[in-house]
Amino acid sequence: MLDPEFVKILVCPDNRTPVREASLEEISDLNQKIEEGSLQNIGGRKINDKLDAGLIREAGDRLYPVRKNIPVMLIEEAIQL
Numbered sequence: 001m002l003d004p005e006f007v008k009i010l011v012c013p014d015n016r017t018p019v020r021e022a023s024l025e026e027i028s029d030l031n032q033k034i035e036e037g038s039l040q041n042i043g044g045r046k047i048n049d050k051l052d053a054g055l056i057r058e059a060g061d062r063l064y065p066v067r068k069n070i071p072v073m074l075i076e077e078a079i080q081l
Contacts, residue, residue, distance in 0.1 A: 007019065007021055010073065012058070012062065012064070018058050019058070021053065021056075026063075030054070031050045035050075040079075041076065041079055042062075042075060042078045045076075051066070061080065062078045062079065064078050065077060065078075065079065
């Protein structure tokens with residue numbers, strides 16, 4: 001879990017809108033798709049590693065993965081929801 005104060009200062013690098021931490025249910029659903037081999041990022045790369053956490057932008061349509069407690073706020077690494 002990320003520090004809530006830290007999450008408050010983060011924004012989507014694409015449209016500069018706020019992000020929120022993904023729920024356990026949202027992460028679980030995405031990890032199921034990863035296990036099935038059916039999830040890729042916006043850059044078109046298949047995602048093989050399960051997610052520990054993620055940050056979802058305000059519109060709810062994109063998730064930025066968190067790896068080893070570090071948010072990966074790169075547009076091409078985002079997952080379209």
